[in-house]
Amino acid sequence: MSVHNEMKVEFLSKSANEAFARVTVAAFISQLDPNIEELSDVKTAVSEAVTNAIIHGYQNSNGIVRIACTLTDKTAEIIIHDDGQGIENIGQARQPLFTSSKNDERSGMGFTVMETFMDELTVMSEPGAGTTIRMVKHFGTLNA
Amino acid sequence: MALQLEKRDRSLIAFIDGELDHHCAASIRETLDSAYQQAQIKNLILDFSKLTFMDSSGIGVIIGRYKMVQAGKGKMLITGISANVLRLLTLSGIHKIIPIVNNVETALKTV
Numbered sequence: 001m002s003v004h005n006e007m008k009v010e011f012l013s014k015s016a017n018e019a020f021a022r023v024t025v026a027a028f029i030s031q032l033d034p035n036i037e038e039l040s041d042v043k044t045a046v047s048e049a050v051t052n053a054i055i056h057g058y059q060n061s062n063g064i065v066r067i068a069c070t071l072t073d074k075t076a077e078i079i080i081h082d083d084g085q086g087i088e089n090i091g092q093a094r095q096p097l098f099t100s101s102k103n104d105e106r107s108g109m110g111f112t113v114m115e116t117f118m119d120e121l122t123v124m125s126e127p128g129a130g131t132t133i134r135m136v137k138h139f140g141t142l143n144a
Numbered sequence: 145m146a147l148q149l150e151k152r153d154r155s156l157i158a159f160i161d162g163e164l165d166h167h168c169a170a171s172i173r174e175t176l177d178s179a180y181q182q183a184q185i186k187n188l189i190l191d192f193s194k195l196t197f198m199d200s201s202g203i204g205v206i207i208g209r210y211k212m213v214q215a216g217k218g219k220m221l222i223t224g225i226s227a228n229v230l231r232l233l234t235l236s237g238i239h240k241i242i243p244i245v246n247n248v249e250t251a252l253k254t255v
Contacts, residue, residue, distance in 0.1 A: 015167035022197075040197075040228045047199040051166040097236075105173065107203035109236050116235055 003073055005031065010066045013058040013082070015051075021067060022046040028069055029076045034139045041117035042076065042137055048110040049080040049133045056100065057084025057131050074140050080133045087125040094123065147172060149179050154218070155187040155255050156180055157248055163197040169205050176209055186218035187255040191248055193224025202229075203236045210242055221251040 007028050011017045022043040029042060046067075053065045066081045087093050093100075094115070099108035115121045120136035145162035156179055164172065180188060188209060192198070206222070213220040222244045225233065233239045245251050 015165075018165050018167050019163060019197075037227065043197065044199050044228065044232075047165055047197075051199065051201060055166065105169070105204040105208040107200045107207060107236060109200040109203050109232075112235060113200050113232065116231075 003032065003071055005071045006069065008066070008068045010064050013054045013061070013063045013065050013084075015054055017065070018047055018050050018054070021050040021065070025067065025069055025078060029071065029137075029139075032071055032074055032076065032139050038137065038139050042078070045114045045117045045135055045137075046078060046080070048113050049078075049135070052110050052133075053080060053082035053084060053131065055104075055106070056087070057082035059085065074138060076137050076139070078135045078137075080135075081130065083130040086127040086129050086131055087123070088127050090123050090125055145172070147175050149175070151182075151185065152252060154184055155189055155252060156185045157189045157191060157251075159191045159194060161194040164195060164202040164205065165197065165199050166201040169201045173205055173208060177212065180209075180212060180216070186213075186216055188213045188218065188220045189223060189248060189251045189255070190220070191223045192226070192229055193247075195224075195226070195229065198229050198232060200232065200236070203232060203238065206233075206238055206242070207236075210238075219255045221245055221254060223248050223251050 025046045026039055026043050068079045070077045092098055094111040096112040097108040099106040118135040118137050122134040125131040145168040148159040150157040210220050220242050222242055
């Protein structure tokens with residue numbers, strides 16, 4: 001039986017909402033019956049993207065983070081958007097260990113984690129025009 | 145997130161209970177650093193057996209504490225990790241610089 005479902009959620013760019021965001025997305029995708037590892041992968045990737053939106057996009061000031069999630073059969077597409085300052089050099093930002101906030105103990109591993117834990121990652125951004133992260137995860141590929 | 149601290153000889157053992165993300169990172173960092181700065185503490189053991197979630201903010205916290213312990217000429221070890229945390233530690237290369245052992249008792253014998 002084919003599945004199609006969608007949800008959208010938006011919230012203030014407060015760090016307390018990082019847990020809210022990953023738990024909400026995990027609850028929504030649980031209808032695709034992911035295994036524990038897949039669920040954990042999605043939670044971690046969402047947490048990375050939302051943390052980036054809060055720290056880098058909005059520079060810890062108030063803004064709105066938007067998440068849209070679409071489920072199609074055994075695939076989840078998750079889009080996370082902020083209207084923050086945007087990324088000047090996406091290629092550089094995606095490099096492992098690169099961070100623009102050197103004094104803040106950021107590991108610079110956010111994009112690497114998203115890339116590793118999800119099946120697809122697209123980063124769309126322009127300085128001043130916010131950032132959109134699109135991630136796709138296929139479920140049941142390991143133990144179908 | 146709750147942090148329980150225990151001191152044994154010259155080692156500080158920190159049991160992190162709950163989630164380690166950007167939101168919790170600052171308070172964990174402050175608590176660990178002030179406890180470590182107490183006299184006679186040299187080594188740091190981070191126990192993650194009650195950790196339910198960690199993302200790359202946790203990597204930042206671990207690397208920051210590793211630098212502190214290095215400066216204090218002590219040893220740092222990590223115990224009780226889940227498969228997910230192991231993936232993060234491997235991805236960031238932390239597993240090459242900080243020993244990962246099964247439990248706190250083993251860690252205490254190693255320091």
